[in-house]
Amino acid sequence: MPDATLDSLDQAILRRLQVDCRAIAESIGAQIGLSAAAVQRRIKRLRETGVITKEVAVVDPKAVGVNMSFVVSVEMERERIEVIEAFRKQVLDDPAVQQCYYVTGSADFVLMVVCRDMAEFEAFTRRAFFDNGEVRHFTTSVVMDRMKVGLTVPLNGG
Amino acid sequence: MPDATLDSLDQAILRRLQVDCRAIAESIGAQIGLSAAAVQRRIKRLRETGVITKEVAVVDPKAVGVNMSFVVSVEMERERIEVIEAFRKQVLDDPAVQQCYYVTGSADFVLMVVCRDMAEFEAFTRRAFFDNGEVRHFTTSVVMDRMKVGLTVPLNGG
DNA sequence: CTTGAAAATTTCCCCCT
DNA sequence: AGGGGGAAATTTTCAAG
Numbered sequence: 001m002p003d004a005t006l007d008s009l010d011q012a013i014l015r016r017l018q019v020d021c022r023a024i025a026e027s028i029g030a031q032i033g034l035s036a037a038a039v040q041r042r043i044k045r046l047r048e049t050g051v052i053t054k055e056v057a058v059v060d061p062k063a064v065g066v067n068m069s070f071v072v073s074v075e076m077e078r079e080r081i082e083v084i085e086a087f088r089k090q091v092l093d094d095p096a097v098q099q100c101y102y103v104t105g106s107a108d109f110v111l112m113v114v115c116r117d118m119a120e121f122e123a124f125t126r127r128a129f130f131d132n133g134e135v136r137h138f139t140t141s142v143v144m145d146r147m148k149v150g151l152t153v154p155l156n157g158g
Numbered sequence: 159m160p161d162a163t164l165d166s167l168d169q170a171i172l173r174r175l176q177v178d179c180r181a182i183a184e185s186i187g188a189q190i191g192l193s194a195a196a197v198q199r200r201i202k203r204l205r206e207t208g209v210i211t212k213e214v215a216v217v218d219p220k221a222v223g224v225n226m227s228f229v230v231s232v233e234m235e236r237e238r239i240e241v242i243e244a245f246r247k248q249v250l251d252d253p254a255v256q257q258c259y260y261v262t263g264s265a266d267f268v269l270m271v272v273c274r275d276m277a278e279f280e281a282f283t284r285r286a287f288f289d290n291g292e293v294r295h296f297t298t299s300v301v302m303d304r305m306k307v308g309l310t311v312p313l314n315g316g
Numbered sequence: 317c318t319t320g321a322a323a324a325t326t327t328c329c330c331c332c333t
Numbered sequence: 334a335g336g337g338g339g340a341a342a343t344t345t346t347c348a349a350g
Contacts, residue, residue: 037326050218058211058212069259099307104300141262147246150256153219154254192318
């Protein structure tokens with residue numbers, strides 16, 4: 001987890017892989033002046049050192065009937081560790097919760113929730129909030145446009 | 159973008175690929191009772207039909223020195239199409255903006271912003287908000303814990 | 317869809333700097 | 334330590350049943 005000292009070549013590789021992890025090593029190597037083997041070696045190291053945490057397929061929600069997204073701010077009754085932990089476990093297990101952040105400010109959590117329709121979202125709010133005595137209040141924003149969606153991390157010159 | 163009618167096998171493949179797109183076809187096939195070739199053919203089709211939009215490496219922000227995340231709500235002066243479009247182009251080009259959603263409610267946009275440190279975030283707010291006459295107000299929540307971060311879409315029984 | 321062969325890609329070993 | 338080149342192993346792609 002400590003910084004594995006990435007040189008500019010590693011960064012160039014990551015920039016490429018963040019956009020398309022199926023890019024072949026030879027193509028990446030041609031772009032940055034390295035052999036395919038050298039690129040592979042670096043990629044392997046980036047995986048092993050945890051710089052690359054995972055490689056995933058991004059599925060278009062619309063294509064699988066998941067047509068709605070919501071940004072939900074949640075305020076808890078008490079900001080106790082036990083309450084936080086319980087909430088964490090709950091959202092980790094809930095497929096509707098794409099992302100969950102514990103934040104400063106008036107809200108305690110901000111969630112990205114994805115659902116097929118409004119009915120499904122209401123079912124989510126019930127099981128996640130109303131059935132949870134520790135939730136004081138939550139505010140829902142309906143997403144009208146997913147302008148930019150990604151997990152890309154900025155890499156010097158990216 | 160029409161629904162490509164995904165059967166339960168396609169869904170099972172997607173469930174796997176959403177977590178690890180380097181899973182080998184033979185392994186997936188063994189799990190769902192299909193040959194490697196059949197799995198490959200389905201994956202190819204899922205890519206071509208746009209169900210799988212891309213396959214990306216997820217980089218640990220901390221590992222590359224990006225230590226802070228922010229949830230920023232933005233309110234514009236006027237909710238005109240031109241203003242919206244201009245803002246879209248701006249955030250698309252900005253590497254610090256990981257995600258941007260156009261939403262209902264008191265805020266117009268919700269952004270996920272990632273930076274190396276507070277100074278970088280302040281530089282971001284200046285170029286994105288203060289130098290933009292159309293931004294009326296913005297609210298920043300500092301992320302203390304990225305409890306759950308992903309783009310995973312729920313697939314019946316996921 | 318499956319089997320079996322061909323093509324492509326990744327992985328490993330050794331030598332080099 | 335880190336890179337290059339080539340061989341071996343794995344995986345994907347293609348053709349035929």
